[in-house]
Amino acid sequence: QVQLVESGGGLVQAGDSLRLSCAASGRGRYSMAWFRQAPGKEREFVAAVSWSGGSPYYADSVKGRFTISRDNAKNTVYLQMDSLKPEDTAVYFCAADTRHMGLIATSGPYDYWGQGTQVTVSS
Numbered sequence: 001q002v003q004l005v006e007s008g009g010g011l012v013q014a015g016d017s018l019r020l021s022c023a024a025s026g027r028g029r030y031s032m033a034w035f036r037q038a039p040g041k042e043r044e045f046v047a048a049v050s051w052s053g054g055s056p057y058y059a060d061s062v063k064g065r066f067t068i069s070r071d072n073a074k075n076t077v078y079l080q081m082d083s084l085k086p087e088d089t090a091v092y093f094c095a096a097d098t099r100h101m102g103l104i105a106t107s108g109p110y111d112y113w114g115q116g117t118q119v120t121v122s123s
Contacts, residue, residue, distance in 0.1 A: 002026035002112040009117030020079040022094030030098040036090035048103040057103040091116040
């Protein structure tokens with residue numbers, strides 16, 4: 001059983017930065033990811049990172065602006081978001097995949113989810 005708790009969301013202006021955190025409880029080595037969902041839209045993949053932290057995977061829309069990382073000693077995954085745009089406005093969710101190898105960019109394989117944190121970027 002894995003519990004995930006996100007934090008760090010808020011209201012910022014375009015061009016600003018924000019760092020999201022996701023604290024995980026429960027043992028095991030598993031990949032983790034961030035997804036987001038804007039009003040009226042489907043949940044979309046943002047970034048994923050393996051247990052080792054190497055070779056993270058990003059959606060094209062955030063590549064070069066967002067950085068995913070993890071600190072296994074703290075059981076925490078981070079999403080550093082720079083050069084934020086109004087279109088980044090969404091509820092951001094972290095997720096854990098305890099059943100598969102590799103990094104997956106669809107939501108189905110992820111078996112644990114946090115409650116989400118709101119990120120709002122004003123123009």
